[in-house]
Amino acid sequence: MDARSNSGGAGDATPDRRPAGEAKARAAEIAGGRAEPAAPPGAGPVHAVDIQGLRKVYKGSGKTGPKTALTGIDLQIPRGSLFGLLGPNGAGKSTLINIMAGLVTKTEGTVRIWDHDIDRDTRMARSAIGIVPQELNIDPFFTPRELLDLQAGLYGVPKGERITDELLEAVGLADKATAYARTLSGGMRRRLMVAKAMVHSPPVLVLDEPTAGVDIELRQSLWAHVRRLNEAGTTVLLTTHYLEEAEQLCDRIAIINHGSVVADDTTPNLLGRLDSKTLTVVLSEPVEALPAELSAFQVELADRHRLVVRYRPSETRLGDVLNAMNAAGIQVADLTTEETDLEDIFLQLTRAAPAPAA
Numbered sequence: 034m035d036a037r038s039n040s041g042g043a044g045d046a047t048p049d050r051r052p053a054g055e056a057k058a059r060a061a062e063i064a065g066g067r068a069e070p071a072a073p074p075g076a077g078p079v080h081a082v083d084i085q086g087l088r089k090v091y092k093g094s095g096k097t098g099p100k101t102a103l104t105g106i107d108l109q110i111p112r113g114s115l116f117g118l119l120g121p122n123g124a125g126k127s128t129l130i131n132i133m134a135g136l137v138t139k140t141e142g143t144v145r146i147w148d149h150d151i152d153r154d155t156r157m158a159r160s161a162i163g164i165v166p167q168e169l170n171i172d173p174f175f176t177p178r179e180l181l182d183l184q185a186g187l188y189g190v191p192k193g194e195r196i197t198d199e200l201l202e203a204v205g206l207a208d209k210a211t212a213y214a215r216t217l218s219g220g221m222r223r224r225l226m227v228a229k230a231m232v233h234s235p236p237v238l239v240l241d242e243p244t245a246g247v248d249i250e251l252r253q254s255l256w257a258h259v260r261r262l263n264e265a266g267t268t269v270l271l272t273t274h275y276l277e278e279a280e281q282l283c284d285r286i287a288i289i290n291h292g293s294v295v296a297d298d299t300t301p302n303l304l305g306r307l308d309s310k311t312l313t314v315v316l317s318e319p320v321e322a323l324p325a326e327l328s329a330f331q332v333e334l335a336d337r338h339r340l341v342v343r344y345r346p347s348e349t350r351l352g353d354v355l356n357a358m359n360a361a362g363i364q365v366a367d368l369t370t371e372e373t374d375l376e377d378i379f380l381q382l383t384r385a386a387p388a389p390a391a
């Protein structure tokens with residue numbers, strides 16, 4: 034059996050929890066948006082999370098055979114980073130996160146959270162991380178304040194050290210503190226889940242598709258909260274389907290496909306990596322066939338008035354393409370070049386590899 038019950042408590046092992054005063058100050062900072070920019074403050078390991086050779090094979094049942102969800106991956110999340118984990122559906126993102134949360138048992142490999150091995154040092158590892166799972170699981174008959182208090186109790190946070198009100202403030206739910214959870218909108222529940230993951234002030238926060246199905250406005254405010262948490266020093270790992278947001282939000286991105294890491298780099302490096310550009314040329318005179326002068330390039334006649342050229346900027350200069358067109362007697366009415374974005378890279382990396390046999 035793979036899924037363990039999420040009783041969640043870290044007992045009385047709370048050495049990685051920050052002192053109440055510090056946690057309160059941080060929550061207040063987050064609420065007020067006055068956090069100092071970047072720079073991971075305080076001490077801690079170089080890698081907030083260190084994953085080595087992590088493999089997961091789901092046993093499967095009757096009809097379905099075993100399924101390899103993670104092939105043996107290495108992944109390091111630098112302390113203080115806002116790290117994006119991207120991948121298509123079924124890539125293994127939730128499996129990875131649920132192993133870190135202790136909800137799924139791994140088949141092989143090691144996972145260290147804030148320098149604590151999740152097998153040998155389970156309680157300490159658990160107390161160093163807060164997880165917002167993909168599925169919303171909130172008891173509808175509790176109020177946000179009750180839920181956060183209950184969760185803090187599970188983590189053994191003494192009453193005097195709880196930051197319930199600060200957290201409610203931080204996620205914009207202060208005015209809903211005493212409303213039944215069932216009366217909260219989907220977006221509010223998400224934010225409540227974020228607060229719930231933070232009751233023990235963990236240095237690492239993990240969010241699994243926190244904005245899936247959340248409308249744009251709420252997504253923006255949720256991201257703003259996440260960014261403030263990160264600016265206040267929390268290391269954040271999130272999975273998302275929204276590439277554009279990952280591009281804007283994350284300082285580092287890993288792409289996972291069929292249970293393997295296919296890219297892991299800083300966001301600017303990743304964006305600079307795809308050596309490919311697309312030039313679209315609108316012709317003032319229609320052409321019936323591709324001129325021979327352009328045979329050296331990868332050209333396509335989209336229609337009689339439009340040529341599409343794909344080229345590698347590292348090998349081909351735009352000027353050479355234009356000179357060849359000139360030599361072919363092509364009259365250019367207009368042209369555009371398309372910049373690479375994360376989506377191109379994502380598609381290139383995730384389409385390239387065929388699914389291995391399970």
Ligand code: ADP
Nearest residue numbers: 091100102120121122123124125126127128129
């Ligand atoms: P993602 O979160 O990236 O969409 P998951 O980690 O949920 O991916 O799933 C990875 C693969 O493992 C998928 O092929 C999925 O069907 C399979 N899988 C996930 N959970 C289970 C499970 N409990 N039992 C069997 N297979 C599972």
Ligand code: MG
Nearest residue numbers: 126127128167
């Ligand atoms: Mg998932």
